[in-house]
Amino acid sequence: MADLLTTQRLTKNFEGLVAVNQVNFRIQEGQVTGLIGPNGSGKTTLFNLLSGLFTPTEGTVSFLGTDVTRVPPHKRVQMGMARTFQLVSVFDSLTVWENLVLSNIRFKTEQQSLRNFFFASSRRKDIADDCMSSLELVGLESRASSVTSELSYGDKRMLEIAIALSLRPSVLLLDEPLAGLSDHEIGEVVSLIYKVKKNFALGIIEHKISKIVELVDRLCVMNYGRIICEGVPGQVLCDPQVRECYWGKEDNKC
Amino acid sequence: MNSKADVMHGIRPAAKGAVFRDMIIIAAFFVALIPVLAMHRVTDFMIFCIFALSFDLLYGFMGRLSFGQVLYLGTGVYASTLFSLHVSTNPLLAMLAGVLGAAIVAAALGLIVVKLNEAPFALTNLAFNQIGFFLIGSTFQKITHGEDGISSGVEPWGFMDFSNKYFAFCFVLFFLLFTFYMLTRLTRSPFGIIIRSIKENELRVKFLGYDTFSYKWITFTISGALAGLAGTLYTLYVQFVSPTFIHPLNNVEPIFAVLIGGAGNLYGAIAGGVLFMVMRDSLSTHVPQWEWILGGLLLIIVFWLRQGLAGFVRILAGAVSNRLSLRRAAGGGSQ
Ligand SMILES: Nc1ncnc2c1ncn2[C@@H]1O[C@H](COP(=O)(O)OP(=O)(O)OP(=O)(O)O)[C@@H](O)[C@H]1O
Ligand SMILES: [Mg+2]
Numbered sequence: 001m002a003d004l005l006t007t008q009r010l011t012k013n014f015e016g017l018v019a020v021n022q023v024n025f026r027i028q029e030g031q032v033t034g035l036i037g038p039n040g041s042g043k044t045t046l047f048n049l050l051s052g053l054f055t056p057t058e059g060t061v062s063f064l065g066t067d068v069t070r071v072p073p074h075k076r077v078q079m080g081m082a083r084t085f086q087l088v089s090v091f092d093s094l095t096v097w098e099n100l101v102l103s104n105i106r107f108k109t110e111q112q113s114l115r116n117f118f119f120a121s122s123r124r125k126d127i128a129d130d131c132m133s134s135l136e137l138v139g140l141e142s143r144a145s146s147v148t149s150e151l152s153y154g155d156k157r158m159l160e161i162a163i164a165l166s167l168r169p170s171v172l173l174l175d176e177p178l179a180g181l182s183d184h185e186i187g188e189v190v191s192l193i194y195k196v197k198k199n200f201a202l203g204i205i206e207h208k209i210s211k212i213v214e215l216v217d218r219l220c221v222m223n224y225g226r227i228i229c230e231g232v233p234g235q236v237l238c239d240p241q242v243r244e245c246y247w248g249k250e251d252n253k254c
Numbered sequence: 255m256n257s258k259a260d261v262m263h264g265i266r267p268a269a270k271g272a273v274f275r276d277m278i279i280i281a282a283f284f285v286a287l288i289p290v291l292a293m294h295r296v297t298d299f300m301i302f303c304i305f306a307l308s309f310d311l312l313y314g315f316m317g318r319l320s321f322g323q324v325l326y327l328g329t330g331v332y333a334s335t336l337f338s339l340h341v342s343t344n345p346l347l348a349m350l351a352g353v354l355g356a357a358i359v360a361a362a363l364g365l366i367v368v369k370l371n372e373a374p375f376a377l378t379n380l381a382f383n384q385i386g387f388f389l390i391g392s393t394f395q396k397i398t399h400g401e402d403g404i405s406s407g408v409e410p411w412g413f414m415d416f417s418n419k420y421f422a423f424c425f426v427l428f429f430l431l432f433t434f435y436m437l438t439r440l441t442r443s444p445f446g447i448i449i450r451s452i453k454e455n456e457l458r459v460k461f462l463g464y465d466t467f468s469y470k471w472i473t474f475t476i477s478g479a480l481a482g483l484a485g486t487l488y489t490l491y492v493q494f495v496s497p498t499f500i501h502p503l504n505n506v507e508p509i510f511a512v513l514i515g516g517a518g519n520l521y522g523a524i525a526g527g528v529l530f531m532v533m534r535d536s537l538s539t540h541v542p543q544w545e546w547i548l549g550g551l552l553l554i555i556v557f558w559l560r561q562g563l564a565g566f567v568r569i570l571a572g573a574v575s576n577r578l579s580l581r582r583a584a585g586g587g588s589q
Contacts, residue, residue, distance in 0.1 A: 051461065077463035089458050091451045098447050103462050105444040127444070167463060 002029045003062075004201050005050060005081070005171050010059035012045055019045040021225035022059070027171055032202045032215055034233065037222030038245060043205045044086055046222070047173050050203075051083045052076050064170070082169035086176050086205075088156045092149035096140055096159060099148055100131040103163040130166065138162040138192065154185035161189070165196060173203045178211055186211060209237070221245075273438050277431045280524060284427060287528070293419050295535065300426045301487045302511070303527035304433050307520060308480035309508035314518035315441055316473050317453030318371070321505045322379025325386045326478040328500025329356040330485020332390055332398065335495050338407035345408045345416070349486040356482020357475055359386075364474040368467060371456075383502040391497040403496030406489050416490045426487055430524075433480060437520055440476075449473050450518075507534075510548065513555050516564030525563050 005027040012020040020042045027033045035043050048054045050061055052073035060069045068076055091099050105127060135141045138158040143151060151159065157177060164172055177193075178186045190211060193202070197215070206212045213219075213233050220230040223245045229236050236242060287296045309323050333355030334348040342348070367378050390398050398404055408416070416422045440446055448469050451459050459466050489495060498504070507530065515526020533551075537544035559566055 053457075072460070073457075074460045074463050074465050077461060083461060089455070091454050091458070093454050094447065094451060098450075101444060102447050102451055102459075105447075106463050163462070 003027070004029050004064060005203070006062045007046075007050070008060045008062070010046070010049055010061065011057050012042075012049055012054060013057040018225050020049060020056075023222075023225070023227055025050075025220065025227060027201050027203045028218070029201055030198075031217040032197060032204065034209075034212055034216035034219040035203065035205045035222065036207070036209055036219065036246075041222040042225040043222055044175055045225075047083065047175050047203070047205065051081060051173060077167060077169075080168070080170035081173070082164040082167040082171075083173040084157075084160045084164050084175060084177060086179065088153060088160050090148050090156050090160050090163065092147070094148055095145055096135075096148055096151070097131060097144045099159060099163060100134045100166060101127055103166040104130040104134065106167075134162045134166045137165065137196075139188075154181050154188070157181060157185070157189060158192070161192060169200050171201045171203065175205045176207065177204065178206060178208050190215070213237070273435060276438070276521070277435060280434060280521075281427060281431060284430075288423075291532070293423055295531075297419070297423045297426050297491060299528050299531045300423075300430045301484050301491065302507070302531055303524045304430055304487065305481055305484035306508050306511040306515070306523045306527035306530075307433050307437055308477050308484065310512050310515075310517065310520065310523035311437060311441070311473060311480070312477040313509075314512055314516075314523065315446070315453065316449040316470065318470070318474075319376050319509070320367075320379040321376045321509075322381075322383035322502070323477070323481055323508050324500060324502060324504045325379070325383040326356040326360055326481035327485040327488075328386060328390065328497075329359050329478075330482030331489050331495050331499040332485075333482070334408075334486040334489040335404060335406045336397065338489070339404075340407075343407050343409040344411050345414050345490050346411070348406070348408050348489065349483070352486030352489065353479050353482045356485065357479035360478020360482075361471070361475045364471045364478070368470040368474050380502055380505070383500070383505065387497060387500050387502055390500050398497075401497060403494055406493050406495065408490055408493065416493070422491055426491065429483065429487060433483065434520060434524070437480075441520070445469070445472075453518075510552065512562075513552065514562055516562030516566075519562075519564040522562050522564035529563070 003026045007023055007025045010020055010023045010025070011018065023042075023046060025035075025046060035046070037043050045054065049056050052068070052071060052075075056069065060067055062068065063071075063076060063079060063081060066079075068079070071079075091102070094102070132141075135144055138161065140155060140159060140162070143155065148156065148159065157180075161174070161177065164174075174193075177189055181189065186208070193204075193215060204212060204216070216233050218230065219233040219236045220227050221236060221239075221242045222228070228245070229239045229242050284296055284300060287299075291299075305323075305327055308326070309320070312323070313319050330352040334352030337351035337355075338345075338348040341351070363382050367375055367382070370378055391400050410416070414421065414425070416425070441450070448459065448464060452466055452469060456466050485499065488499060511526040511530040512523050513526070514529055515524065516522030533544070533548065537547055541547065555562060561568065
């Protein structure tokens with residue numbers, strides 16, 4: 001299986017604090033890679049380095065075989081890397097529909113004339129079809145014309161995922177997609193992920209391990225900026241080092 | 255219930271005809287102002303409204319507050335004036351020269367300023383405006399006659415005679431409606447969605463794969479060109495220009511107008527433009543140091559009316575329709 005996204009000895013320093021320390025991480029084609037670890041262990045920072053929000057202090061990031069360490073975020077997205085954020089990030093001041101136009105339109109601009117881009121209505125048919133299928137995927141049809149700030153946190157999370165999916169990624173990075181959701185909403189997001197995961201390689205950070213353990217093919221555990229263990233979930237979760245940093249000394253199962 | 259047709263029906267923006275309806279309302283509004291304010295002032299106000307609209311695109315829609323928009327107004331004024339004196343007296347060609355001149359300056363400086371945000375953006379624009387003011391007022395005194403000002407060389411062309419106040423009114427009204435129409439289409443287009451999203455969270459837009467720099471640069475250039483358009487209309491209409499048209503202090507005017515009207519709302523920019531000009535004109539003749547009142551008004555807006563006049567109208571309309579539906583509900587209950 002080919003590596004789509006890899007890091008080599010990736011390091012990020014924040015004024016003395018080593019948030020990510022000599023990490024070799026990889027996301028392989030056709031796989032779901034889980035990333036877990038205690039609070040402050042550097043998971044989000046690692047995703048920020050992968051997606052280009054931060055530039056690393058040391059080490060490199062390769063995507064689809066090219067070194068993207070110095071490539072700005074928007075180019076990485078154009079190459080096929082999409083992400084969501086730990087705190088949901090959608091455009092509150094736009095309508096749900098406009099949010100989807102924003103993410104879908106980029107694929108239309110290559111073929112369409114400048115005139116269309118500047119003056120087309122966002123209801124035009126070819127744009128509308130794409131947005132419509134995004135809406136249907138996450139079941140937000142009835143909210144299409146609502147201003148996004150009126151949505152519940154769970155609906156915003158669904159919208160954020162729909163936006164990421166409409167970028168047609170080959171690698172999708174989800175940072176704690178289940179955090180802050182009700183059990184019902186968690187069920188919806190998980191089944192959405194099951195529905196679409198065959199289309200791309202997925203990297204997912206999640207504290208609620210039980211919710212994703214079925215989903216994940218490979219699991220990595222971070223602690224103090226390092227990856228301390230990786231492998232099949234069943235094995236990793238039984239590793240004594242992992243059990244210690246995650247659950248303290250107690251031992252059950254395994 | 256949620257068929258595709260239903261969803262599409264509910265999606266704003268509303269039908270195409272609405273833009274033309276709004277244009278008719280705006281035209282009627284300015285015609286109705288003539289008996290109240292005298293035609294020459296209404297024409298003057300409409301030019302200012304075009305300038306306010308150009309500023310609203312930059313500030314209201316893209317969220318970039320500039321203290322240097324007057325530079326592009328002034329560039330339009332001087333480029334068209336100098337063109338009419340040295341190249342051709344044709345009014346339309348002079349306009350073209352003014353708009354192009356402003357667009358070129360905005361495109362060139364935009365490459366620098368658009369990389370900045372917030373205070374550095376505002377102040378760098380102010381700095382460029384200051385430089386432009388000195389170039390016009392002192393450095394190129396030989397060509398511009400500095401503080402003394404200079405008469406434009408534009409001459410009547412066919413029926414285009416700007417000393418005819420009826421013609422001038424119609425001509426300026428046409429360009430105001432044109433600007434309004436273009437900006438309505440632009441801000442509702444996919445491009446408009448991009449610049450509005452840049453206002454809310456530019457970094458997030460980058461994570462959708464957009465090179466935000468180019469969109470900001472295009473918007474800055476369009477905004478500068480429209481300010482230049484307002485400038486060329488001043489040249490044609492006033493026929494005598496001086497460095498006040500490019501004075502950095504005047505940057506408070508479009509800022510006030512757009513804040514009064516409600517940033518990010520094209521009707522707001524027009525209403526705010528008119529209201530600001532009326533206040534400036536009438537208050538300054540009746541009240542000494544009228545700027546006090548302006549300052550007080552700004553405080554009211556900043557503290558209570560963030561959305562300006564447009565937001566106020568929306569709140570008012572909401573309250574009225576609430577009342578009405580309450581009354582209807584009460585009436586229904588008594589039957
Ligand atoms: N921009 C920043 N500036 C300074 N320090 C930072 C920055 N971002 C993260 N850190 C620090 O780096 C460390 C790792 O943070 P990170 O957000 O990556 O943890 P995490 O594993 O995602 O934790 P959580 O599970 O709480 O989300 C923390 O100590 C955090 O305070
Ligand atoms: Mg995190």
